[in-house]
Amino acid sequence: MDKPSTLLVHFDKGSAAMANEIKADLEGSDVAAKVEAMKRAVMLLLNGETLPTLFITIVRYVLPSEDHTIQKLLLLYLEIIDKRDAAGRVLPEMILICQNLRNNLQHPNEYIRGVTLRFLCRLSEPEVLEPLVPSILENLEHRHHFIRRHALSAISAIYRLPQGDQLIPDAPELVERALASEQDASARRNAFVMLCLCGTERAVAYLLSNAERVMEWPDLLQMAAVDLIRKVCRPPNRADKGRYIKIIFSLRSSPSTAVLYECAGAIVSLSSAPTAVRAAAETYCQLLSSQSDNNVRLILLDRLNELHTSHRDVMVDVVMDVLRALASPNLDVKRKVLDLVLDLxxxxxxxxxxxxxxxxxxxxxxxxxxxxxxxxxxxxxxxxxxxxxxxxxxxxxxxxxxxxxxxxxxxxxxxxxxxxxxxxxxxxxxxxxxxxxxxxxxxxxxxxxxxxxxxxxxxxxSLSLSEVESAIATIKQCLGDLPFFTISEEGETTDSSKPAQLVVNSVTVSSRRPVVLADGTYATQSAATEAISTPSVTPGSLALTLNLRSLILSGDFFLAAVVACTLTKLVLRLEEVQPSKVEANKACTGALLVMTSILQLGLSSYLPQPIDNDSYDRIVLCVRLLCNTGDDVRRIWLQSCRQSFAKMLAEKQFRETEEMRAKAQISHAQPDDLIDFYHLKSRKVAVNTVIQDEKKFLNHVIKSTNMKCLTPLSALDGECGYIAANLYAKSVFGEDALVNISIEKQVDGKLSGYIRIRSKTQGIALSLGDKITLKQKGGS
Missing domain, CATH: 1.25.40 (Serine Threonine Protein Phosphatase 5, Tetratricopeptide repeat)
Structure with missing residues (x-):
């Protein structure tokens, strides 16, 4: 679509046969068929069809219709058709339309008048509008507000046309008089907006003369007043800005949430004083707590975040008001609230x-x-x-x-x-x-x-004796009885720590059978087996304390290796804080029992997956350490690990501080600050030479690199203390290289500047850079 339109409706591409059907339906007497035909005609026109033969048919058979739906569709049709010929002149047929529009503007039905006035707002042909102006002006005094409302909109649209001031030269005066006597909220709003666009001085005078009664205005008119204040206060040094800001502040008590939102935005755009910013922030917070729509809340949080970016000190005072938005059930709102609060x-x-x-x-x-x-x-x-x-x-x-x-x-x-x-x-x-x-x-x-x-x-x-002993006891309690499994007489493996509390509908079968002992004699052994069905875990039961055991029995040998390392550290520290060697040895023996039990479990067929090599080696290392501990190993396990963690935290805090500092620098950047485009930087070579003549240095670089100077000699003539030249060379492999030299002679006679290298191949650039760096230092 290359033509402007106020509406767009999807419709599949039509055909000539459909155009004939439309024409036939329009010529008939069936009203419903005419309505459908007009709809199809409008949709075809919107989708690029021309239908050149349809206009006369519509003039003959549709214009006289009194049906409201047909009249509305007729106005849509007139809006989208071409009203000018190839030379830009208004089509003669539009004269027939003018008479129909004049009749509609004088129609006894209010709806026909209103929709016709609304249609005229989208008409831009002065030749068509000129004969309709008297009828439009008459509708300003109509008894029905629907007609007056659209008459004001039509006058505003016509006056804003290139020749509008000739069609209705006294439009601002007429609208101002209508505004003074108008009672309908929408009509008053349309009149005030027309004055704001076409007669700003009159709109300002009306606003200031009614400054004390602005709070009594309807919300539509209040929002128009806020827009006017934004417009007239745009110059930064306006002397009477305080009067307008006072009106904005009075509107903060409006019951309309839309007015409150617009007032807050206007306050921030008009003043950066802490009082004004705080008032805007409080208004946003008030809306944030009163609105239930999550999209509205997200928009308000964006506005508060903008205030935080430029007025952080003021926003600090409303942190608790922002936090109340956590009452929202939406996680996106909660996340935005927390992010904003953490920055404050x-x-x-x-x-x-x-x-x-x-x-x-x-x-x-x-x-x-x-x-x-x-x-x-x-x-x-x-x-x-x-x-x-x-x-x-x-x-x-x-x-x-x-x-x-x-x-x-x-x-x-x-x-x-x-x-x-x-x-x-x-x-x-x-x-x-x-x-x-x-x-x-x-x-x-x-x-x-x-x-x-x-x-x-x-x-x-765990550093003190009581802490170490408590930690060891806690780990053992969560591991349960050892070993982790036992082998029954039938060769089945079972968990050795299954408590009786976990057994539901269990069946215990006892049997006495003879067994052969090691010395060849017989003995009788009692055996009991349990058939465990559904386990039932109750609060406070033993199963709740066996978390480590459950995880290890599920095949988590990485956690088992962590258990081994933790017990090793605790035992090593216990040897330092426990005065009794006997107790320390008991703890060491208990830790070794845990580790060997884990290894036994990992190497058995009790679990479908055996222990992995890394975990196995780690646990074996712990066993060896407890059996033979040196001072260096003790220092590494008891001190170095924690020192490494402290260093990691310090580096993390340093990075976060640097990031915050960088963000602060960005937020406080000035318009005239230099912009550093990292990706536009080229290979950073600095001039460092004892040569004090610019041309001699240039010749020295040319000779050292065997490059050709592309800059004409005439451009290098003269003595100004500066020189800039481009050098070019091609390697034996056909690789291009470009060097830009930009140097300046300082007050002390030394040369400073940069030599920039361009090449598609990094190796060429690096080798040239190294050669230039090496040669320029020994150039003299």
Whole structure:
């Protein structure tokens, strides 16, 4: 479509036969058939068909119709047809249309008048409009507001045409008088908008004279007033800007949410004063808490984020108002709220923010929230970020979050344990209580990855005697009885720690049978076998504490290797803090029993998959270390691991600080700052020579590189202290190279500048760069 249109309707491409059918239906007397024929004609025209023979038919058989639907379709048809010939002159047939339009403008039916006036808003031919102007103006005083409303729109559209001021020269005066007496909200809005577009001084005078009554205006007129204020206050040094801002501030108490949104945007565009920005932010926050549509909330959060970018200090004061939007059930809204709030943290508000987030975490425990696990994960990540930036608030939330180590949402549980690992390193005051809490809640953990990290924490930060013994006891309790399996007389392997509480509908069969002992004598042995059907786990039962055992028996030998490493660290530390060597040896023996049991399990046929080589080697290494420990090994296991982790955290914090600093520099960039296009940089060679004459240096580079100077000699004549030249060469392999020399003579007589190299082959560029660097230093 290459023609402008106010509507577009899909329709399959028509044919000449369809045009004949349309013509036949229009010539008939059936009203319903005429309506369908007009619809098809309009759709064909919209899709590029011309239908040149249809116009006369419509003039003869459609214009006289009194049916409202046909009249509306006729106006659509007139809107989209070509009204000018190839020379640009209005078609003579349009004179027939003018008479019909004049009759419609004087029609006794209000609907016919209204839709005709609305059609004239989209007509741009002065020759057609000129005879209709008197009838249009008469409709300004019609008793029905529907007609007056569209008459004002038609006058506005006509006056804005290139020759509109000749068609209705006194349009602003007429509209101003109509506005003074108009009562209909839409008609007043149309009149005011016309004055804003065509008579700004009159619109401003009307607004200022009614400044005290703006709050009583309908919302459509209030929004038009806000648009006018934006327009007239666009010059930055307007002296009476304060009067307009006062009107905007008064509109902030409007009951219309659309007006409030427009007012907030207008305030920010008119003034950057902290009071004005705070008022806009408060308005956005008010809408954010009152609107239920998620799309509206996302838009409001975008506006608040824009304010945060340019007015962060002001936005800090409305952080708690923004947080109330977490009541929205939509996760996208929650995520945007948390991202915005985290960027607005300060030492003054961080405690209040963390307390609010803590309450939100507690709410997720009820199970009433949809997607509560994902929301809890977002909250944990937000609290983690708060605690990392402001470690003093970690103590108020870390113990609460540790209750979620056994969360069914594995991602949330992983975030919690990572948070615990980071806080326990960066906040030494909380280590004792956190280790105790971790030992108490360790049995709740069900995810392998969470178990691995929690074990690492226990192994690294259990420092006192009581902490080490508690950690060892916790691990043994979660592993259960050893070995992990036993072999019955029938040759079947069974889990040796199956408790009686787990057996439902179990059948115990006892038998006494003779067996042959090692010395060849006979003895009687009692055997009991259990047939376990459906296990039933009740709260507080033994099965809840056997998380490590369940994971290892499922074939997770990586976790088993972590258990071995953790026990090794704990035993090595116990040897340092335990005064009794006997107790230390007992702990070492118990750890070795665990490791050998794991190896026995991994090498048996009890599990379908045997232990992997990496885990096997790691566990064997732990066994060897406990059997023969040197000082260097002890230092590595008890100190170096934690030091490496502390170094990793320091580097992470440094990277985050640098990223924040870079973002701050970008946000505070000035229009005249230099832009560094990294990908446009070429191979960064700096001029470093003792040669003090520009031309001598250029000749030296040409001679050193065997290149040809493309810059004409005439361009190098004269003495100005600057020189720029392009050199070119082709290697024996046909590879092109281009060198640009740009140098300047300093006050002290030395040369400075850069030599830039271009080549499709990196090797050529590198070799040329090395040669130039080497030669220019020894050039003199």
């Amino acid at each position: 943290l300060t030492p003054r508000n961080v405690e209040e923010v963390v307390l609010y987030l803590k309450k939100e975490v507690v709410k997720t425990q009820s199970g009433e929230l949809e997607k509560g696990g994902e929301y809890r994960q977002m909250l944990v990540q937000a609290i983690h970020a708060c605690a990392v930036e402001y470690p003093e608030v970690a103590g108020s939330v870390v113990h609460l979050l540790m209750d979620f180590l056994g969360d069914t949402n594995v991602a949330a549980a992983v975030d919690v344990v990572l948070f615990v690992r980071e806080i326990i390193e960066t906040n030494p005051k909380l280590r004792v209580s956190m280790i105790q809490r971790l030992s108490d809640t360790f049995y709740q953990i069900r995810a392998s990855r969470v178990c691995s990290i929690a074990l690492w924490i226990l192994g690294e930060y």
